[in-house]
Amino acid sequence: MDPMVKSEGVCKSFGRLEVLKGVSLEVKPGEVMCVLGPSGSGKSTFLRCINHLEKINSGRLYVDGELVGYREAGDKLHELREKEVAEKRAEIGMVFQRFNLFPHLTALENVAEAPIQVKGLDRKEALALGREQLDHVGLGDKHAAYPSQLSGGQQQRVAIARALAMRPKLMLFDEPTSALDPELVGEVLDAMRILAKEGMTMVVVTHEIGFAREVGDTLVFMDDGVVVETGDPAEVLSNPRQERTKSFLSKVL
């Protein structure tokens, strides 16, 4: 089976700062990949490259067999037009550390906005879809609430529902529980656990070792812009082969 995400030597710099120094990995359809690493290791940047929120400087990045953000003609790469990039992004869901819900819209409107604006669903259909998605993450009673009236955990679950309403084939999670109070982490992880069980392909940048061990199919350890170690989560967590992985895990476990 073709990989859902395939990354070959992806490099990315911000000005002089080299953040990704040749990242290569593969995510199979239905796989849950958890990415671990110290802050500044480039894991969030890599995630943002997957849906072209950041442009890569070199290497090749494919989602579902197609280049991200570029078209290959002969041996040259042509950047896609804005509209084409947007169409590709619509098939990839993303959940952010700081939720990034639209504060001027209710929970339901947040979820229904992209189906209306991007997919062209009519309002009634989109709202029905939105209700369904909110119910699915256990927020059936919060449709009319504005984000400011919700707890962090509830906001993050709305954000998950918002991404799922686009029926994505791949979900990206950028430290989805890092901004939450400890007692609210569980409800968000539960929603992600359900999603994983349903067979969604997921790339999860996280510090939740327990989640990575329990739900992850693969664990990737990144440091200093490269993939240091990849493998079965239980294996990597209990028997890290690389020195850098060992020293990181000894600090967080």
Next chain:
Amino acid sequence: MAVVLIVAAGLVSSAVGNPRFQWSVVGDFFFSQQVLHGLVLTIELTVISMVVGIALGTVLAVMRLAPNPMVTGGSWFYIWLFRGTPLLVQLLFWNFISALYPKITLGIPFGPDIVHASANSLITPFVAAILGLGLNEAAYMAEIVRAGILSVEEGQTDAAQALGMTRIKTMRRVVLPQAMRVIIPPTGNETISMLKNTALVSVIASTDLLYSVQLIYSQNFKQIPLLIVASLWYLILTTILSIGQFYVERRFGRGSSRELPPTPLQRLRRRLGVRHAV
């Protein structure tokens, strides 16, 4: 407190008691046909110029933040030009435009929309006033809208784009509605300024409120009472605008705080202890 009251009472009594204020003349002309006509024109100029200013200003602000340097440069140049010269001079320029371009092609800056006409028939004092006020206002509004756009967290754009929205759609559906909270208070200010700046059009013989009273006092020489008539009308209009601003701000405050500030009516009700059923 007492001092303030005494001073205020003194001022009022001097205003009422001084016969040179000629309050009866103020009363005679307050609702006169000519003054009311001027008033209507002043309101029209304010509304149309602000609509032009806000619409064009928003376009300029979005252009200013576009990735294309030509587009950014065009917007920068416009703002530089229209903010850098006095409004009075711009009004006069538009009024005398036929001297520059006897036949003109009117269009949106950088847009197609082409109309051919002789300048004299097209640019009436009213149109010159709208052009002068509206195009000048757009330069200021552009900066206000830009500040509003910049005030919206970057994560909002990330989220909208990750959902597949294009740059323009992101702007229209996500960024601008949130920028409103920052844009509206200074826009209210601008509208009140605009209301008073319309008085400048009296120099191009547009019969606004000020020019109307000037025409009257040039015949009856009752300058002071007629200027009071105009001032009172300006005060009434700015008061109405301030009230309107409160309600518009309240509407766009939705979602940003848990509870909206009460309207004066609600505050009064609360003070009187009246509860309304929810």
